[in-house]
Amino acid sequence: MDIRSLRYFIAVYEEGSLSAAAKRCFVAQPSISNTVSQLEEDLGTKLFVRHSKGVSATDSGTQLYPHACKMVNDMSSMRQLFRQTPAPLTLSISLAPFLSGALISQVIKTMLDEVSGLTLKLVDESESADLRFTCHRYTTEEDVFYPLWEDDYVIAMPLDHWLSDFPSLSIKQIDKQPFISRTPCDIFESWHYLMQKQELTTDVRAQVKTEEYALDLVAAGLGISLIPEHSSRGRKDLCLRPLNDVKLKRVVGLAHQKSRSFPAHLINTILTAKQQLFVPTRAKESVLRAK
Numbered sequence: 214m215d216i217r218s219l220r221y222f223i224a225v226y227e228e229g230s231l232s233a234a235a236k237r238c239f240v241a242q243p244s245i246s247n248t249v250s251q252l253e254e255d256l257g258t259k260l261f262v263r264h265s266k267g268v269s270a271t272d273s274g275t276q277l278y279p280h281a282c283k284m285v286n287d288m289s290s291m292r293q294l295f296r297q298t299p300a301p302l303t304l305s306i307s308l309a310p311f312l313s314g315a316l317i318s319q320v321i322k323t324m325l326d327e328v329s330g331l332t333l334k335l336v337d338e339s340e341s342a343d344l345r346f347t348c349h350r351y352t353t354e355e356d357v358f359y360p361l362w363e364d365d366y367v368i369a370m371p372l373d374h375w376l377s378d379f380p381s382l383s384i385k386q387i388d389k390q391p392f393i394s395r396t397p398c399d400i401f402e403s404w405h406y407l408m409q410k411q412e413l414t415t416d417v418r419a420q421v422k423t424e425e426y427a428l429d430l431v432a433a434g435l436g437i438s439l440i441p442e443h444s445s446r447g448r449k450d451l452c453l454r455p456l457n458d459v460k461l462k463r464v465v466g467l468a469h470q471k472s473r474s475f476p477a478h479l480i481n482t483i484l485t486a487k488q489q490l491f492v493p494t495r496a497k498e499s500v501l502r503a504k
Contacts, residue, residue, distance in 0.1 A: 214255045216288050219281040221248045222260065223484070226278050227360055230267035236471070237357055282484055289481045301330040302476065307342035308335055309351075310422050311398055312465060316362060316443055316490060317346055320467075323486035328479055343473065348399045349464040358468045359480070361487045364441035366400060366461035367453045369427075371434045374452060381457040388413040391436035393427045394420045400461050404439060407459055 224234035225245060235242040253260050260274035270278070308317065325331055336342050352358045368387065370376055376386060384407060392415035398404070408414065418436045421427050424444040431438050432450040441463065445451055467483055469475070 214252060216285060218248045218252045219285050221245050222252055222274075222277070223281050223285065225249055225261065225268060226270055226274060226281075228267075229269065233267070236354075279488065282488060286481050286485055289478055301332065302328065302479070303332045303334065304344060304475075304479075305334040305336050305340075305342040306344045306346060306467075307338045307340055308346050309338045309348070309397075309399075311395060311424060312346055312348075312444075314425065315447070316465075319490055320346075320361060320483070320486040323489060324479070324482050327482040327485060331479075343469060343475075345468045346465070347468050349466065350399060352468050355470055355472075356468045357471055358466050359483050359487075360464050360466040361483075362443060362465050362490055364443050364463045364465060365455065366439055366463075367442045367445070367455050368437055369431045369440040369445055370437040370452050370454070371432060372450065372452050374437065376437065376454060377452040379454060382454045384408070384411065384456055384459050385413065387415060387437070389416055391416045391418050393418060393430045393436045393438040395424065395427050395438070396420050396422065398439075399463050400439075403461060 221234065221238060221240075221244075224237045225231060228234045228237060231245050231249075232242050235245045238245065249260065256273070256277070258273040259271050260277060261268040261270055306321075321333060321335075325333065338345070338347075349358055349360065368376070368382055376382060376390075379386070387408075394415075394417045395401075416436070419430055421430065424440060427438045427440060428445055428448060428451060430436065431440075432448070439461070440453075442453065445453055
């Protein structure tokens with residue numbers, strides 16, 4: 214077992230596919246497959262289950278993942294101790310307007326804290342950029358995608374809304390309700406397809422571009438809205454309810470074109486940011502003290 218095998222393992226775990234992991238690591242698929250098989254043999258346990266759509270991590274794979282990330286990051290940090298101060302690095306990052314500003318800010322803070330000499334320029338998603346905060350569904354085969362978090366979509370409503378009496382909701386309960394719509398929205402087409410399929414409608418009271426505006430209008434009592442759960446965490450003026458007959462999800466991360474290359478320590482920092490996103494504050498402080 215070596216660092217290379219752990220890097221390949223991390224790529225397979227995050228991509229859910231041997232072929233996608235091979236593209237990400239710029240190696241042939243047999244190299245990925247053979248390395249993972251050797252790692253499984255060394256550890257004496259199955260790490261992945263192969264199926265028609267790719268691979269899924271076993272309990273052992275899930276257990277190994279955080280340890281593998283830590284070992285890879287520690288090795289990278291060790292190498293940096295004996296290197297000259299890295300040259301200043303300036304990168305542009307585009308931001309999709311429908312993503313959680315709080316979580317993106319955490320990732321950006323980790324990048325600036327961990328990468329010496331890094332300067333970031335944040336631009337609109339319509340502008341050309343080195344890296345893109347986006348959803349997996351908006352990437353192409355020409356992109357490398359680093360997943361950071363998953364969002365389940367929930368219904369946000371005022372605290373005193375009558376739907377708050379239900380622990381979960383059916384999509385049919387949304388029919389004809391006053392609604393705050395977001396455009397752009399990464400699941401817009403899926404949501405409207407489901408509504409049309411069941412011959413349901415919403416009474417759209419307002420259309421906004423960002424999740425923050427939608428949440429503020431919901432809190433003001435103007436209607437309900439379909440919102441990614443993480444975007445509404447920390448707000449005490451809203452009530453959230455999951456849908457029990459519809460599963461809408463998005464995977465958010467950083468993407469860049471395969472034709473671009475970046476320093477290894479920058480990529481490792483992105484993985485570090487992923488691990489720290491949902492760690493409680495006290496736990497984060499313990500990690501920082503340990504460093």
